[in-house]
Amino acid sequence: MNLVLTAEQQELRAAVRSFLGTASPLAKVRRDMDSEQGYDPEVYRRLTGELGLAGLVVPEDRGGAGAGHAELAVVLEETGAALLPGPFLATTFAAILLTELGDKELLPGVTAGTTIATVALDADRVLNGAEADVILVIDGGEVRAVRGGDRTPLTTLDPTRRQARAALDGGEVVGASEAAVARARDLFAVALAAEQLGVLRATLDAIVAYSKIRVTFGRPIGSYQGVKHKLADMHCRLEQAESIVRFAAWAADESAGELPAAAALAQAYVGRACFETARDSLLLHGGIGFTWEHDAHLYYKRAKCDEVLLGPTRVHRTRLADLLEL
Amino acid sequence: MNLVLTAEQQELRAAVRSFLGTASPLAKVRRDMDSEQGYDPEVYRRLTGELGLAGLVVPEDRGGAGAGHAELAVVLEETGAALLPGPFLATTFAAILLTELGDKELLPGVTAGTTIATVALDADRVLNGAEADVILVIDGGEVRAVRGGDRTPLTTLDPTRRQARAALDGGEVVGASEAAVARARDLFAVALAAEQLGVLRATLDAIVAYSKIRVTFGRPIGSYQGVKHKLADMHCRLEQAESIVRFAAWAADESAGELPAAAALAQAYVGRACFETARDSLLLHGGIGFTWEHDAHLYYKRAKCDEVLLGPTRVHRTRLADLLEL
C-alpha cells in the first residue's frame, strides 16, 4: 500500500497548482461563475489540451495519459482547492466510465477536450448538464450517450458548479457491463473524495492564515485556545482524510478487491470532514466570513453540494456496512 | 407546565442536601461501598424513616407522603449528586410500581423503610438484588413479589451500587395491569433521569471548582479557553438536562398523555449528557482524576451504569420515534 506521494506525483501537484494559480485564481473564479457559461472554456481547453488532464486515467491507446487514480486524486485535490468552475469533474466522471466500458468512440474527443461529457447520476440533476455535449446515461449495466435534447438549468447552492435537468431518452449505446458500471461508481466516489480533500485543505489553510493576522483583544485569534484547539482538531481531520484518499486511490490502481469498501469509506469520512471543516473555517472567520465578498462561503457551499452529490453520507455508510457484512 | 422549583421544593432540596452532606459525605460513601453490605443501613433507615423519602410519591392512605414526581425528582437529584450507596433508587422503583398497581400490602413496609424492595428490570441483573427483601418481577402486565431464593452478587463497574442475579420464580401476585406497568416504566425513566441530573451537576460543579484553583503555566486552568469553553458547553448541557427533567416530572404529575414521550426524551438526552459531562469532568481534572483516591471515577462509573440501566440510549430513541409516529 502506498500512502505517500512519489516525487513524480509531487511534481504533478506543483504543475497543476501553478497552472491554476495563474489561470484560475479565486478572483477569476468569481468572474467566471457569474458569466453566462459559468466557467472559462479557455481554461478548460488548456487544462485538457496543454496539461492533458481530462484523459489522465484514459489508456494511451485511446488518447489518454495512462496514469493512475493516485495521479487523478492529486489533480482533483488541486482543482478542488482552487474551486475550479466548469465541467472538469463531470468530464472526469465520463472519462472514467467510458474507460471502464472500453469505449473507443467518445474517449478521444473527451480526452482532447473537444467533447464535454458528463454522467447523469440522477434523472433530475445532471452535473454541468447544460454545458455538456454528451450526457452518459446509466440504465442498469447499459450506458447510452445522449446528445442534444432539452436541458433546463437549475439553481444551485454552489455558484461555482452548475447542474441541469435534461431529457435522457434515446442516444446510442456506448457499452454494457454491470461490473464496469459498478467499478466506475466506486471510482467516482474516490475522485470526488479527492476534490473534497482539496476543499478541506484549502479551508483549513485559509483559517490558519487568517488566525495568524486577525487580532482581537490585543492578540492574534490563533493564540486563543478557543481557536487553536478547533484548528488542531481540523488538522486531525485533514490528516485522516488525506490518508483515506491516498488509500482509496491506491486501491483503485492496485487492489480492485479493496476498492468498493475504500470508496465507501472515502465518501463516508471525507464528505463530512470536508463540510465540517469548511463550516468551522467560515465560522471562525467571524463576520467577514458571512459576506459574499469573502471566499469562505464558496467553499462552504461547494463542500455541502459535494457531500450529497453521490448521495448523502448514510448511503455510503450503509454500503460500507453491507461490504463489511455487518 | 411548571419548570421552576417552588419554594417548598427548594426547601425539600435544602433539607435532603443538608442531611446527605452530614450523613453520607463522599468519604463515608467510600467506606460504605467497601463494606460487606455495600451501604449503611442506618442512613437508609433515617432517609426512609426520619425523612420519609421512600414513600414520597406513595398516597397518604398507604402510608406515603402523597407528594409528586416533581418532588421525587428533587430528592433523586440530591441522592445522585451525593452518590448515595444502597437500595434507595431500587426501593423508589418498587414504590412507584406498587403505587401504580394500587398495592396495599407491601407499600406500608416499603414506605416505613422496614421492607427493602426492588424491581427486576432484567432477569440476570437485579438492582440491589442481594440486599432486597422483596423483588418485584414483571411478567407482561402481572407483577409478582418474590422473597428469598437464590441471589448471586455480580461484579459492577459502579462500586457504589450493587446488582445481583436472582431466582425470579414463584412469589405471590401483587397486581396486574399492563397500563400501570407501562406507566411505572415511564416513571422509572423520569426518576433515573433525575438521579442522572444530580450526577451531571455534581461533576460539573467539581471541575468548575477545581478549574479555579488548579494552576498550570502560572494561571488557573479555568482561565484557558481550552478548559473554559468545554465547561461552558457542559453548562449548556446541564441547563437543557434540568429543563427536560423538570418537564418530565411535571408531565408525570400533571399530564399523563405527555409522560411517555417526556420519559423517553429524558432518558435519550439526560443519560448521554450525564455520562459525557462526567467523562469530560474526569478528563479535565488531569492525572489526579485517574486516581482511585479522587472521586471523579466514581461519578464516571455511576454515570455509565445509569446510562444503560433501563437499556442503552438507542432503546429510548427508538421508543421516542415510535411515540412521535415517525
Add this chain to the structure above:
Amino acid sequence: MEQVEYRRRARTWLEENAGARAEADPGTDGLAAARAFMAALHDAGYSGITWPKQWGGQGLTQAEERAFAAEARDFTLPTYVFSIGLGMCGPTLVDLGTDAQRARYIRPLLRGEEIWCQLFSEPGAGSDVAALQTRAVPADGGWIVNGQKVWTSVAQHADFGLLLTRTDVDVPKHQGLTMFIVDMRAPGVTIRPLTDMTGHARFNEIFFDDVQIPAESLVGEVNGGWKCAVTTLLHERLSISAEVGMSGQKDNPATFAALRKAVDTSDPLVRDQLVELHIRSRALALFNQRLAQETKAGIFPGARGSAAKLLLAELTNFSADLAVSLVGPEAVAYDDDSGGGGLAGAIALAPAMSLGGGTNEIMRNIIGDRVLGLPPEPRLDKTVPFKDLKVGTQS
C-alpha cells in the same frame, strides 16, 4: 388582576391593528404602512411602555411591557425597521442623553417618524468593539468624523445613528471613545449595502468622510463613550434575549415539523436523525421556556441567556446541515420556479446565528466568566495606549 385586564385590552388592540409583516426592507409603501402602525401603537399607549411619560413614553412598569410582549408574540408586527431605535438607541438616550436630546428625539422615535441605526462595529472591531478606529476630532466647536462602520441594519432607511468613535489614541482603548448622534443624511455619509453569503443585502457598510457633527450631538462625556456603549449593548442583549427561542419557526424548512413530512422515515437511519433533531429542539425549547418562567417569577436569567443564544446558534447550524443531508441532492440543485431552494437558503443562512450578536467563542467566554465564575484570561490590551495596540487584521 389589573394585568389580566391590561393583557386583554392589548390583545384586542393587536387583533384590530396588527397584520402587516415585518420585513428587513419593506419598500416605500411598506414603510409608510409601518410608520402608520407605529403612530397608532403610540396613540394606543403601547410604544415605549416603560419609557418616561415626560419624553413620550407611557411611564408604566416592566410588568406591563412583558404583558404586552407576551400578547404580541402571537402577531407579526411591521416594527423591524424601528427595532434598533426602540431596542438600543432610544433606551440609551433615555438613560444618558441630555434633556434637549430626549425632547428632540424620543417622541418621533416612538411614533415611527424617525428611524435609527447603531454604528459601533467596524471591519477591525467586531467582538472587540473597543478596538474601533473611526476617528472624531474637534473642529469649529463641533467634531469631524472619518472612518468606516459595518454590519449596520436598517441604515438605508435611517434618519439618525448612534455612533461610537475614537477621540483619543494616547490612552488605553476603552478610555478614548466618544458617542455621538449622527444625522445619516449629513454630507460625507455614504451608505452601501453589504451583500452577505445568502446573496441578500441585510446589512450596510457606512463610510464617514469628513462628516461634521455639532457639539450638541455628543452623548455622555467626551472619552466616556465606552460607558455609553456598555449601556447600549446591555439594552441590545436584553432585547435579543427577549427574542431568543420565541421567534416563529413557521417558515423554516429545516425544523423537525417540516422535515418529518419531507423525508422517508421508513429508513431507520433517517428516523434516528429526525429523533436527534427532535431531542435537541425540545431540549432548547424547554430551556427557553424555563428561562421565561424564571423571568416571570422574578429570577433574571442574566448571562445564562448566552447559553440559550449559543445553543440556538448550534441548533440552527445542526438542523440546516441535517436537513440537506436528509433530503439529499435535490436540496442543493433545484428549480427556482417550482418553489425549491428553501433548504439551500437555510444552509446558507445558518452561520448568521453564530456570528450575529456575539460569536460562539464570545458566548462561551461569557458563560465561563459570568455564569460559572471562572478566572478571566490575562488581558494585554487594557493598559497599552491605543496607538501602540495591534487591532484588526495585520500581517
Add this chain to the structure above:
Amino acid sequence: MEQVEYRRRARTWLEENAGARAEADPGTDGLAAARAFMAALHDAGYSGITWPKQWGGQGLTQAEERAFAAEARDFTLPTYVFSIGLGMCGPTLVDLGTDAQRARYIRPLLRGEEIWCQLFSEPGAGSDVAALQTRAVPADGGWIVNGQKVWTSVAQHADFGLLLTRTDVDVPKHQGLTMFIVDMRAPGVTIRPLTDMTGHARFNEIFFDDVQIPAESLVGEVNGGWKCAVTTLLHERLSISAEVGMSGQKDNPATFAALRKAVDTSDPLVRDQLVELHIRSRALALFNQRLAQETKAGIFPGARGSAAKLLLAELTNFSADLAVSLVGPEAVAYDDDSGGGGLAGAIALAPAMSLGGGTNEIMRNIIGDRVLGLPPEPRLDKTVPFKDLKVGTQS
C-alpha cells in the same frame, strides 16, 4: 540490501528467543526471565543498537534500529520493566552524562541487570513539569532532597531513577532545576503504589525524606536541569510515537473486530454505530500507516505525531463508550467467574490514553503551535521568580 539480511537474522533470533509476555508487574520469576531475555538480547547485539559501542551499545544506525523494531512488532517481548531506562534514562545519560556515569550505568541497563525509573511529575506539576517543587539543597559536598513525585512506572523494581529537582527558587521556574541520578534503595526514599481508577496499581508515588545524593550523581549542570529534562522528554516522545497505533489490539474487547461478533447487527442503529467505529478506526490506522511510510521515506513526522496521539486517545474513549452502549447492562454488571468484565475494564481504562503522555489539551496546543505555526499564548510564568509563582492547587 544488507538491511534485508539484518532483518532476516533479527527475525530468526526473535523467533528463537521471544515468547514471554510483557507485564507491568512481572513478579519474581517473571523478572528473572525478563532479565535473562535482556542479557541474551544484548549478547545477540540487539540491545542499544544505536548506542555507542564504547559504553555497551552496538554503534549501528537508525536504519538497523528501525529494522529490528519492525521485526519485533510481531512479537511480545518481556521488556516492559526496562522500557523507561531504554527509552528515556539511558539515552539521556548517553547524551548528557559524564564518562564515569556512562561507564557505570549504561551496560547494566542494556543487559537488564539494573532497572531505571523517571522522576519528573509531581502532584502540582504534570503537564507543567517545570513547576515542580521537590527541593535539592547542597550539603556535605553532595545534596539533600525532599519532596514528592508521582506517576512513576516500574519504581517498585527500580534500582535507579532520573530525578528532576528544584535547586533555586529565586529565578524563573525553568532556570532553577537540576537533574540527578538517585539510588532508589537510598534511605529516605519511600515507594508507595498508586491505585488508579481501574483498581490496579500501575504507577507509584515516591516520597523523598532527607535523601542524600552524592555530588557525582549530578547530571548536566547545576540549575541546567531543564535542558536535561527536555532531552529526556524528547526521547520519551520518540519512544511513545514509535509505539502509537502499533500496539496489538488483540485483547481489547472494544474494537470493531470484537464488537461485530458480540452484538446484534440486525438492528440498523447498532449496525450504523459499528460502521462509525469502523470508519474512525480505519481513518486513524491509515493515518498511522502513512506516518510510518513517511518516516521510512525519511520524512520525520515531528509534532504531527501529536495528532496521532490525540486521535488515539479520542478513539479509545469513543470505542469503550460505544461498546458499553452497544452491549448494554451486561457490560457493567457481570459474573467475574464467567469471564465478564472486559468492557467494564475497557471503559475504566479509557481515560488513561487521554491523560498519559500529555492531555488532549496539551496535544492540541502542540498541534496548533508546532504543526500549524499559530502564535503562542502569552506566558506569565516564564519571567517571575519561582518563589513568587502560583503552582499546583491553590484556593
